[in-house]
Amino acid sequence: MSTVCVHGMGYIGLPTATMLANYDHRVFGYDTDAEVRSKLRNGNVHFEEPGLRAFVTQALESEQLEITDEVLPAKYHVICVPTPFDEESKEADLAYVRSAGRAVAEHLRRGDTVILESTVPPGTTEGVLGPILEESSLSAGDDFSLVHCPETVLPGNIITELRENNRIVGGVNAVSAESAVRLYESFVDGDIRTATDATVAEFVKLIQNTFRDVNIALANEIAMLADDYGVDARGAIDLANSHPRVDILQPGPGVGGHCLPIDPWFLGDGSDRLDLISTARRINDGMPGYIIELLRDELGDLRGRTIAILGVAYKGDVGDTRMSPGLALATQLQRADIAQPAATDGGAETASGPAVTIHDPHVADSTLNLSDLKTATTGADAIVIATDHDEFESLDPDDLRAWMAGDVVIDAKGALSASAWQRSGFTVRCI
Ligand SMILES: NC(=O)c1ccc[n+]([C@@H]2O[C@H](COP(=O)([O-])OP(=O)(O)OC[C@H]3O[C@@H](n4cnc5c(N)ncnc54)[C@H](O)[C@@H]3O)[C@@H](O)[C@H]2O)c1
Ligand SMILES: CC(=O)N[C@@H]1[C@@H](OP(=O)(O)OP(=O)(O)OC[C@H]2O[C@@H](n3ccc(=O)[nH]c3=O)[C@H](O)[C@@H]2O)O[C@H](CO)[C@@H](O)[C@@H]1O
Structure with a gap:
């Protein structure tokens, strides 16, 4: 079992820290927000997620999970901080990733592994986080392992999906990926697949959410068309989906959440080819x-x-x-x-x-x-x-x-x- 410092105690970091602790790792849960830390220490989870409160209580009572006021040295650093989309600049706001990276760099030791779980534009792990960590004067891939491992849990079913979902691990080199695989193997029942590098893993995460967003846009356009023809859209989609190769999602009032409305734009960070994808966003x-x-x-x-x-x-x-x-x-x-x-x-x-x-x-x-x-x-x-x-x-x-x-x-x-x-x-x- 290892020591793990999880950065960010939100929807992703808290269940991940808790899962690791309940699988016998020694876990430090760090969040920059003092109110979040204080609530957690009292066993209060600051957002709604089925089963999470009992899961957190179990981890805190076993003393495998400790909510800390600072970043502590650990064999693994898992970064789960926000990556909002800046509507004005139309770019990912990587300030939280940079700041977590600087905090890790201060404590980084030879042989440690840094895993970025936050959703980011392709190239961020190697091109943005790597250089910040190397300010420690250690070299990514040679002295410490550096990995992107995207998170794919569905809010509302996070604890189950943390265990059961397949994971994709992309390291800056093979040693990095192997080190991260060892950590995830300790609690993941799904397949753990290794991507060629961190950028591939980042890209894969974004196209998964983009696939869903574009599919929902199709459903929404179908719903508006159906109304013009006096056709019940949901009934028609249900019938259409009886074909073995058709799987249209459900229409609705729009696509919300912290992921689907944002992640497709991240694909446009290093390319000007968004077309269908930006049309789907507009729909x-x-x-x-x-x-x-x-x-x-x-x-x-x-x-x-x-x-x-x-x-x-x-x-x-x-x-x-x-x-x-x-x-x-x-x-x-x-x-x-x-x-x-x-x-x-x-x-x-x-x-x-x-x-x-x-x-x-x-x-x-x-x-x-x-x-x-x-x-x-x-x-x-x-x-x-x-x-x-x-x-x-x-x-x-x-x-x-x-x-x-x-x-x-x-x-x-x-x-x-x-x-x-x-x-x-x-x-x-x-x-
Ligand atoms: N929520 C989801 O369903 C989901 C699923 C998959 C991936 N993601 C991705 O995971 C990342 C985190 O999302 P979330 O929903 O957990 O966010 P969140 O806002 O719920 O939690 C993030 C936490 O990080 C803390 N924080 C900010 N900067 C920090 C720092 N430098 N060090 C330590 N803590 C810091 C914040 O105070 C906050 O409590 C994002 O990149 C998101 O896109 C989210
Ligand atoms: C590829 C994938 O599965 N990704 C998931 C997604 O999680 P999510 O909670 O954001 O996803 P959804 O449940 O799809 O909801 C989003 C919005 O879409 C609306 N919607 C949904 C289905 C539909 O048929 N018609 C709709 O209109 C719904 O109402 C809501 O507003 O991103 C997370 C972060 O990356 C992932 O971790 C998680 O795996």
Whole structure:
């Protein structure tokens, strides 16, 4: 068993540190955020993930996991820090990776292994992290091992997928890859495959998420086409998928989360060839606008209306609102210039958007004006189901009909039984 210092105690770093600790490694969990460290030391996990709290408690109680205030020397350093996309420069923001790299360099010893798990543009491990680590005067590949091992766990099922998913390890040389494989072998049941180098591993991670994003864009375009033909999109996709070589994903209100809306852009970091991929991004980002079109179809001018958005987590049964389609919809609805389709009465310039209320049983964020279900929907002209939380499947249409002023439902996730809601007097538009 080894000593491991995990950098970043978020959605990826915390489960990884905990898994390693529960498989008998001695693990130091370091996060720059003092509040995160303090919560964890008290056994509180600062985000929603099934089973994680008990898993963390087990690791802390066994004393195999220690939350530390600083980076400590370790045989393995696993870097799981954020890599946001800078919308203005259209580039990956690698500041956190650089800063973690500088902290590792201070403690790096001959024979150690540094693994970057954060999702990054191709070439980052060798071209950005490597030189920072070499400021320690040790040489990557010769004196220490340097590897990219992308993380592919699905939020909501992280603990299971950490064990079961296949892993791809790309090292700056064979010795580096072998060292990382030894660490992952200690807890991974899936296959561990070695890429030719770190850049290949980075590229593979990005094309996996891009594949999913482009497939969802196809589903979204199909849904909009289907509506023009009066065809039920989800039923049609279901039938199409009965072909052995067709597997279309589900349409929805847009693609959210920390990965799919960002990672495809990373492929454009060292190339100007994004075409289909950037079109897919535009289609997915355009889905809140399409929902506004549907609302206008049913309600006409949206000024003075009240729209209740149910679900602002980026997907069902999680509490994460990063790049949430529901929140994008709320923002776009509140922009005065979209409240009126055309300035036929000069209204666009003076218009104010509709009132927007939001409800989400999984999100606890005091910066959002969240309401309980009844408060959010009372007096609403329309509701939009923007996330497929389990709770929404059992919404009672008769309750909603009694509370709401209007009768319009936009079900962007296929979460409701349209016929049951129609029987309760609703006009249901589905994506
Ligand atoms: N969330 C996912 O589903 C997922 C899946 C696969 C890959 N990834 C990738 O993994 C990386 C981490 O994502 P996440 O969702 O865990 O992020 P997160 O924001 O949940 O957690 C990152 C943590 O790192 C801490 N941090 C920032 N700089 C640090 C530093 N220099 N040293 C130590 N800690 C530092 C932050 O305080 C934060 O707590 C990203 O590159 C992301 O794209 C995420
Ligand atoms: C290749 C892959 O599987 N990658 C996964 C992905 O995890 P994720 O949680 O971000 O992924 P999704 O569940 O796909 O959700 C994203 C958004 O797409 C919407 N959506 C989804 C399916 C669909 O049919 N129609 C949709 O509209 C959904 O509502 C949500 O807004 O990236 C992680 C980080 O890299 C990976 O680790 C993880 O393996």
